[in-house]
Amino acid sequence: MAQIDTMLHVPATDTSTVRNNPRTPVYTLTTDDLDGELGNQDISGILQSSRDPFTAVAGFNFGQARFRIRGYDGENTLVSLNGVRVNDLETNWAVWSNWAGLNDVTRWMQVRTGIGPSRQLFGSIGGTTDININASSLRKGIRTSYASANRAYRNRVMVTYATGMNAKGWAFAFSGSRRWADEGYVEGTSFDAYAYYAGVEKRFNDRHTVSLSGFGAPISQGRQALAVQEAYDLAGTPYYNPNWGYQAGEKRNSKMSRDHKPMVLLTHQFKLSDAAKLTTSAYYTFGRDGLTGLNWFDARDPRPDYYRYLPSFYRYEDSHLYDDMENAWRNDVNTRQIDWDQLYFANGKNLYQVEDANGIAGNTVVGNRSKYIVEEVRADPTRFGLNSVWNKDLDDRTHLTVGGSYHKQRTHYFRRVDDLLGGDFWLDIDQFADRDFNDTTISQNDLDTPNKLVGDGDVFGHDYFIHTSYANVFSQIEKKWARLEAYVGVDLSQTTFWREGNLRNGRFPDNSYGESDKKGFLGFGAKAGIIFKVSGRHFITANSAYIVRPPSGNAAFISPRVRDAVVSGLKQESTYGGDLSYVLKAPRVKGRATAYWTRIADQVWNRSYYHDDFLTIVNYAMTGVDQVHRGVEVGLEANLTSTWQMTAVYAGGNYTYDSRPLATITRNNSDEIFAQDRRVFWQGYRVGGMPQSAASLGLKYSSPKFWFAGVSANWFANIYLDPNPDRRTNEALENLVTSDPQWNELLEQTRLDDQMTVDLFAGKSWLFQRKYRLAVNLSVSNLLDNQEFRVGGFEQLRYERMQVDKFPPKYSYLFGRNYFAMVTFSF
């Protein structure tokens, strides 16, 4: 018998995925708050005057299932405040939580789906949402509300006061809210958020109006993490959350997001003539974006659902241990959740001696070295910009829009100690480098202060800036004829980004500190469309666009935490596509039917994770990722009687990857390249993370006595998990034949079950003394309490070729029956 050593050297690490950039949102952020109220929202549709039934239903009923209109993610949908683009310059995503809780201010947004004419911006392939936050745009009066819910938060109070424009040309507006929950729908998720807004607007004369607005939303939230099905089964709930545990008898969540990014915006509206106006805005925004998490060194993985702590890890090896662990999972909360007391206990007696501490020769420090800490990973943006748009009616049939903008952003990425958990210090060296190299210099995270000891609040690990600057000019011309409207627009932009390191680390002493090369990319866009009026009730519209834009800065760097190298073969993404619609505007029936097709080509995809073949953390970067989004949208709203209204909506999408990207796999801790130009067979795989098809049927009764009630049934289908690229390579299939079970296990894409939900909403309002208005609104989502609806998740990037189910997918479930009830008092 051969000698068996305890040499299974598998370092403790995240089994799933390490995002290079913590700011990339995992899900689209239409805030929980908004969907509670969207029913009241004025959503402008394809023809600005009419409300588009499809967009309204898709936004309100489908949002809970993570439906995305036409399958586009946040980087393809522009959001603007007073016409100023607020999508992050680096990630291209708009972060809705920056103004969450200011519903009274943001209620009057204009939403446009897809390509179209805009008199403020060039736009994007997915559409634009513009929110007017000028003080005079808020409804005059005081509005107070209290809402009770059982979603992310349980209570909300809000107060808003707007003066309207007075005789002297002044308008003031204020709004504030608090949303909170000791524990939200999911166990261990706390919520504590404030929001504030103040705006002042002065109309100097007929020509000049200036408004100044400022807002912010400090949010502290305990997050939920996704888990594997085994963990949900053992915990007995699809809302099991591994992020929390007991500390001295109180629940504590390890993943706290703490964000606060205030913004001030100054807008000048200049009426040049009756036919021309110039709108210019300047803004400044700054703040913090942080997410805490556990970190540990030379100790057992403290996360309760680490794959080695699940009973299944022992299924084939030790049935006795399997039973013990299953029993512990079911009955011991400290097995199922984080055992904080144990972390304190371990830290409090880990005596350790550091030689030459903090880079000072002969400085010997002895103390309890924390094995476990809570760290906070930060991505703090600072940004300013200037935006100007000139609008002119050339004649009564022709409108010209010309605009330009300049934006500059610096995002500060760093890591700081949030809590030493009872220890005396944390030693700032890299665990993986420490194991991989027989050299204590290489493992240093800060070569200029080797053996650095850090405590609560101190920066460690990584510390760098990503700078991005963006400038554009665009122009659009709209023309009307008797039966035809048409527009054409072009956009030209320049984007530059670079990295500036504040630490020199031991793995990359020569390219981790200081400024990197600046990467500049030209962008270009062109769009055109027509509306053909068949009659006053029937319209046909067509739009198309071609957009070339730079890769997003956060995907361009291979491993920005440790070095400044960019993915090789970096080039612009190009997006092109169009849609064709039939629009009906009859007295009792409104509707739209659209077919669309879009191709997004040459995207970059970049993740870091533990690779089981190379036995270390790798950076996996793909170039040449193409997607095709095609489908149909149908929305119909019929007034059956003066009180009964019916809506029917169908979205049939097909979103697939449409290329075979090339992957480069690099060791995270050195520039060693494990594989170059590995072909990923992604062609035909579905884009994951959303229902590709959905439908809804709704019925609403509106009483003349100021109350309404409605119900809708929603159906969701074709939900996939995004494919793990490395499982779809020749290398993964090596030595396998098609009849081996692993063949299909590796290749098959995870598809989630089709599901249904029923939603209910109702409201009533009263008017007293013709002045005081009291309104009550209730919305109940998932009325039938369907707790088997998996709305998303991900295939783990870590996988084992021969035993694919060792790292199964992680899922997220739709909340069961939940409600949002609100009382509003306004005068």
Place this chain on the structure above:
Amino acid sequence: MIIRNLLFTAAVAGLLISCEKDLDTPPVRTLPVGEVLTVAQLRALFDPVTGIPVRFGGDSSVYAVVTADEENGNLYKNIYVQDHTGAIVLRLLNSGGLYQGDSIRIYLPGTVLSSYRGLLQLDSVDVDNNTVKQAVGVQKLPQTVTIAQITPAMQGKLIRLEGVEFIQSEVGQTYADAATQQTVNRTLSDCSGSIIVRNSGYANFAGQPLPSGNGSFVAVVGQFDDEMQLFIRNINEVQLTGDRCDPFPELCDPVSTVTEDFTSAVANVDLSLACWINQPQTGNRYWRGTSVSGDMAAQATAFASSNASDVSWLISPVLTHQPGMVLSFRSQRGFGVAAHDPFGLFVSTNYNIANLATANWTPVACTYATPSTADQVWVNSGAVDLSTALPAGYTGPFVVGFRYTGSGPNGQTTNLRIDDVVIQ
């Protein structure tokens, strides 16, 4: 009016403000000391005759110093500790947290004293729950012993050997297989006895070549059945730079021609030809004599080898290079495996036996039996010009190396034969 409304707004907003709650620090928990045992007393609790594992329940503790940790990857979930009475290996439930020089109290409840293939160990040690550090930086000095003195009584101890060296056939090979992360046993000798040095493929020195000299060596003592083993705790404590007690054979003086038809070889016996060197680089396969239709030839193969990789060299006597010198030989495959091309031809000007793996070997292109050649067919090399692989105008000494590369476990087991080597 505006003022009144503002005050109202501010009052409502004020209601929103609350305080963030602070988390409690958990109460301090301690591990009781209980009865104190020495390491020798602990070891004595195990009955080697019955072999029944001892599970600890009631409060009791052992004080000891960590002599070898997991830092360099050679040990994983294994820690060696020692006190003035003896030493023992701790098997950890989870890796990490104990370091060489830590003076610790081991709280025994939950741990198990057992024997694994002759090695007594304290198993199931949870670093967080079974150990408390008393001090750090306490260094135990290794006990200087000879190989002959390393007996089961020395289990777990930190020792130093003087005047030891790795055996000749292993010098130049690596400590372990870093590429496949395989653990490898090496042999350390003092010219009167030898002992196994067991090296993990995960050790951070796994890919380093074994040193060729003689000197001092610090390690901890393990055991596998009746075989004593050493584990290196720190590669810097392997100081083998002095003169060997078993010196490598010297290369013969350079000659001007070499002619070898292997008629003196014995079938299935490792070749031993005057002034030729027969030496494995990895694995333990040598070139052997073989009879091909009654004619003797040299053959190498990885057939039936359990080594992950076999690299075996047959190296010519030293020659003095003269302009126009050519090599001719013939080669043949047997039991050829498709796509397995085991053969390589090289020259070196600095080879000295001890430096097989690190000498400068320059490949020489030639005609030989490749995977596309049928089995049992001799392929004549023709006149191979060696000067192209040597520095221009070179007139110094050099050797010609015939290299075989194969792998039994991977089925790379082609037999490769050569014969009628003439260098002139």
